[in-house]
Amino acid sequence: MFLKIFIRVILVAIVLASIGIGIVDYLKNFDQNECSMTYMYEYPRLIPINLEDDPYFINYKLYLYCEGHFCQKYENLNFKESGLVPILFITGNADSHMQVRSLASVSLDKSKTKYPKKKFLYFTISFNEELSALYGPVIEKQTIYARKCIRKILSLFDQVAEPHRPKKVLVIGNSMGGIVARNILVLSNDDGFDMNSVDTIITKSSPHVRPVINIDSKMAQLYQDMNNFWLNSSENGLKNVVLVSLYGGHRDILVRSGLSNINDWNNQSVATVISSYTPSIPFVWRSIDHKCMAWCREFILTVTRALFDLVDPRTGQVYENKEIRSKILAQHFDGIKKSPKKDKIKIDGHLSTIDEQSNFFYEFNSYNPNEQKYLLFDLSILNNDFDSLFIYTNLNRKYLISFCENIHELHCLNPLDLVSEYGQVIPPLFENRDMSLKVINLNNLIKLKQKYKFLLINIPIRESKAPHQIILKVDWYKMKERFRHLTNELADIELNLFPTFSRLYLPSIKNVFQVYSLEKIAQKSSCDSLLQSEIKNKNFPLLSSCFMVIFNEKHVKQTINSESIQFKSNKIAIKLSKNIEINESIYIEIIKFDPKHLLKSNKKIDIIDINEFKISFKYDFVGTLGQFIRFYGIFFPAFLTSILQFYDIISLRTSSSVSSVFLEHYNKNFKIHFYLIGILISLNFLPTHLETDLEILSSESLNFTFMPLFMHLSSYAILIILSFFITAISFPIKLIVNNIILKILPILSSSNFKLLFRLCSLILFITAYFYSSALAICFLFYAEFLTIVLNKTTNLFDQTKLFFMYFLMVLNVPGLIVWAKSIATFSIQPIGILFEDCALETAQGFVVIVVLNWIKFDVGMMQKFSLSEKIVSLLLFTNLLMTVLYSMINLYRLQFFILAHLLIVFLRPNLKSMKTESDKKKQE
Numbered sequence: 001m002f003l004k005i006f007i008r009v010i011l012v013a014i015v016l017a018s019i020g021i022g023i024v025d026y027l028k029n030f031d032q033n034e035c036s037m038t039y040m041y042e043y044p045r046l047i048p049i050n051l052e053d054d055p056y057f058i059n060y061k062l063y064l065y066c067e068g069h070f071c072q073k074y075e076n077l078n079f080k081e082s083g084l085v086p087i088l089f090i091t092g093n094a095d096s097h098m099q100v101r102s103l104a105s106v107s108l109d110k111s112k113t114k115y116p117k118k119k120f121l122y123f124t125i126s127f128n129e130e131l132s133a134l135y136g137p138v139i140e141k142q143t144i145y146a147r148k149c150i151r152k153i154l155s156l157f158d159q160v161a162e163p164h165r166p167k168k169v170l171v172i173g174n175s176m177g178g179i180v181a182r183n184i185l186v187l188s189n190d191d192g193f194d195m196n197s198v199d200t201i202i203t204k205s206s207p208h209v210r211p212v213i214n215i216d217s218k219m220a221q222l223y224q225d226m227n228n229f230w231l232n233s234s235e236n237g238l239k240n241v242v243l244v245s246l247y248g249g250h251r252d253i254l255v256r257s258g259l260s261n262i263n264d265w266n267n268q269s270v271a272t273v274i275s276s277y278t279p280s281i282p283f284v285w286r287s288i289d290h291k292c293m294a295w296c297r298e299f300i301l302t303v304t305r306a307l308f309d310l311v312d313p314r315t316g317q318v319y320e321n322k323e324i325r326s327k328i329l330a331q332h333f334d335g336i337k338k339s340p341k342k343d344k345i346k347i348d349g350h351l352s353t354i355d356e357q358s359n360f361f362y363e364f365n366s367y368n369p370n371e372q373k374y375l376l377f378d379l380s381i382l383n384n385d386f387d388s389l390f391i392y393t394n395l396n397r398k399y400l401i402s403f404c405e406n407i408h409e410l411h412c413l414n415p416l417d418l419v420s421e422y423g424q425v426i427p428p429l430f431e432n433r434d435m436s437l438k439v440i441n442l443n444n445l446i447k448l449k450q451k452y453k454f455l456l457i458n459i460p461i462r463e464s465k466a467p468h469q470i471i472l473k474v475d476w477y478k479m480k481e482r483f484r485h486l487t488n489e490l491a492d493i494e495l496n497l498f499p500t501f502s503r504l505y506l507p508s509i510k511n512v513f514q515v516y517s518l519e520k521i522a523q524k525s526s527c528d529s530l531l532q533s534e535i536k537n538k539n540f541p542l543l544s545s546c547f548m549v550i551f552n553e554k555h556v557k558q559t560i561n562s563e564s565i566q567f568k569s570n571k572i573a574i575k576l577s578k579n580i581e582i583n584e585s586i587y588i589e590i591i592k593f594d595p596k597h598l599l600k601s602n603k604k605i606d607i608i609d610i611n612e613f614k615i616s617f618k619y620d621f622v623g624t625l626g627q628f629i630r631f632y633g634i635f636f637p638a639f640l641t642s643i644l645q646f647y648d649i650i651s652l653r654t655s656s657s658v659s660s661v662f663l664e665h666y667n668k669n670f671k672i673h674f675y676l677i678g679i680l681i682s683l684n685f686l687p688t689h690l691e692t693d694l695e696i697l698s699s700e701s702l703n704f705t706f707m708p709l710f711m712h713l714s715s716y717a718i719l720i721i722l723s724f725f726i727t728a729i730s731f732p733i734k735l736i737v738n739n740i741i742l743k744i745l746p747i748l749s750s751s752n753f754k755l756l757f758r759l760c761s762l763i764l765f766i767t768a769y770f771y772s773s774a775l776a777i778c779f780l781f782y783a784e785f786l787t788i789v790l791n792k793t794t795n796l797f798d799q800t801k802l803f804f805m806y807f808l809m810v811l812n813v814p815g816l817i818v819w820a821k822s823i824a825t826f827s828i829q830p831i832g833i834l835f836e837d838c839a840l841e842t843a844q845g846f847v848v849i850v851v852l853n854w855i856k857f858d859v860g861m862m863q864k865f866s867l868s869e870k871i872v873s874l875l876l877f878t879n880l881l882m883t884v885l886y887s888m889i890n891l892y893r894l895q896f897f898i899l900a901h902l903l904i905v906f907l908r909p910n911l912k913s914m915k916t917e918s919d920k921k922k923q924e
Helices: 002-028 069-074 097-113 136-155 176-183 217-230 263-267 297-309 322-334 418-422 445-449 527-536 621-653 673-685 693-699 707-744 751-769 773-790 796-811 813-826 840-859 869-886 892-906 911-923
Strands: 044-049 061-067 084-090 119-126 170-174 200-204 242-247 272-277 344-346 350-354 363-367 373-378 388-393 400-404 411-413 423-426 437-442 454-459 469-477 483-485 501-506 516-522 547-553 558-561 571-574 586-592 613-619
Touching: 002 621, 002 707, 044 069, 044 097, 061 069, 061 097, 061 136, 084 097, 084 136, 084 176, 097 119, 097 297, 119 136, 136 176, 136 217, 170 176, 176 200, 176 217, 217 892, 242 322, 263 272, 272 322, 297 322, 344 400, 400 411, 400 418, 418 423, 418 437, 454 469, 516 547, 547 571, 621 673, 621 707, 621 796, 621 869, 621 892, 673 707, 673 869, 693 869, 751 773, 751 840, 773 796, 773 813, 773 840, 796 813, 796 840, 796 892, 840 892, 869 892
Parallel strands: 084 119, 084 170, 170 200, 200 242, 242 272, 350 373, 483 501
Antiparallel strands: 044 061, 061 119, 344 411, 363 469, 373 454, 388 437, 388 469, 400 454, 423 437, 501 586, 516 571, 516 613, 547 558, 547 586
């Protein structure tokens, strides 16, 4: 017996330790924050803007952000000049409206210094830091107010001349502010809102796919209506809308990438959708946490540059044409400018024709070339075995890399721009934006050679006084030699076996909980060591490493580059954003740079051994635990509830009372859990048309067969700890009550007092119910807790009922907080006047069940109102399975499954009558 208890304690301790380590890893183990701070140059000021008096929105305010002399110029809100572009900034969950400062301040500074004819006016809304992420009615209220603000903003420009008068407002939403921004176009037109007044929406770390935590039915309905509207291909109201979703990667622990990545919406929505991952965005190239999205300088500068390019110089307003807007935004957030199609390109410089295959592997290295140079590669000379082409260069403006169908009179006919079609910007460290690195990698060379005969590369004259190094590397290769599939055991790889470019597929990594650490290891005499010494001497090279590793999640269009952060790390965490299908694979790409392309002086090149590198793969068990918490931690409430429901099924034939308060009950019948686990695993094989939460997980590529096993065991360990804490809390209270209070006041133990206590609790519940249903549920929970603690013996079903009440209270805490915060503005008023009360049905159902239980089991009435044990067991088990199937993601449903369970438990037969019937059968 002791051995069994000891083994169980050890197993629970291991599971709990794993959960704790996973939580710490999830919250702490990611790259350090590499963002620079955004500073203001003048003192900021917010100019309040009055909307029509509406007591419903008395706690919301609209402001115009300004600095310095702009405040004096616009403090009367008298806008007459042309070129003013209004932007509405919508803040997120419990955030301040002052998050607008970084964007607005940088925009104002650029207007002063670079673009005096382009001026952005930033308007921001104060939502009193409401919990918009946790309470659906808040989103609806904020959306209505945002629409009022847009109408008000446009009315401020009535005195601007008609051709230049703003008719649209560009909306930027931070976090849940992005959901409010999208919802602006969804609400009905009963308020007279002009749907054409918003056609460009930029969101930052907004959970577009579904809520992070879906704990009320209003939020679920809002998302369903909103996504149905945006994904309706026949919805004409969105035909001119561009939606941009920007998200920060693994550093964002509040909104994971999968909830913000909406790349696949382009095939379903009339609106144009651009979805970008900040580690992949050119000149950002870093993962950004949720709060930092509001002020990260690299990110803010990129967004600001995109905003200024959106302004049409002819009208001074954002381009009307949807294609132009989407092209500009894609250029800034995807990195490659799509060049217009040309019929021919004139060759107006020195032309060097390369018609010998030995010269096809070309490289160029020069400082400020003084003459324009064209390189022409005759593809007919190239060996037919070569099926791919790789190029890296830092050529930027006034350059071209194109295939030509033919060359006629120094013209490239019907060119194919390889930079636009196949180019990718990669991050340099110490060079400016004008000299960024680009790579071109195409793997359909054989097909292209059937149409195109030449490769033309232009190296222009560098028109800059400052010396800049121009580099170019052309590498032709065979895919079968450069593309490798690593075995299931990822071992160290020596880089001296690899040429300029290579790709390594990682077929063994398929699930989000498989985490590896990739480390670049360099020897003492390596190129990296020399580059680091050059950096210390402030002779800044182009890169800080002679080889670059790019981790590519092609299935979600996300890349992470080893050179993507300012302070370089030799390690890259390989973490997936979603599970990968069987026929897909992630891969890493390795680029080895020629040392003379990186150093400003070639004197030390002889001491470099570029091949003294290797890549090491190490499985990160702690990272696996962190990923498990990140993706599956939200499912714990559903599995905790299912375990409690399971124990009630077991308890139907056990004794009606126990001496222990909580702990003993849930520390028994451990083996029988594996039968339940087997049934839960089998739920993965149900038909796919039932619209279960498991189907949602499968559609997001997050489900796997043994997920219920891990979730159930983890939830059981959590339940043991919860039971222990409740026992620890209740024991001293029980001790004080039994040994001190009841001896002084023995009347407290009488049945009349218990009845009076419950009547008082019921009156208190009804009083609280008229103000906040969530508050009423809290009162009822504490009343039941005290009732159970005061009893010498505890009913097994009362123990689980207390846990269920605790879950109901926690799930409705956001509504209680929203109501409590409103007291400062609206005084004590029923929440129904301010918001829809999402806890209303839960409170009504729960008080009915509690009262029925009092009447049936305490007063002794309604004893005949019962069902047979088999029917009750079947109903309880069916409800258990429905809980797991439909409330893992949609937590708001959990409340209704809990109420259904309590109602079925109320219908259980009396244990004494069950024993009497069994005794009669034995006698017969």
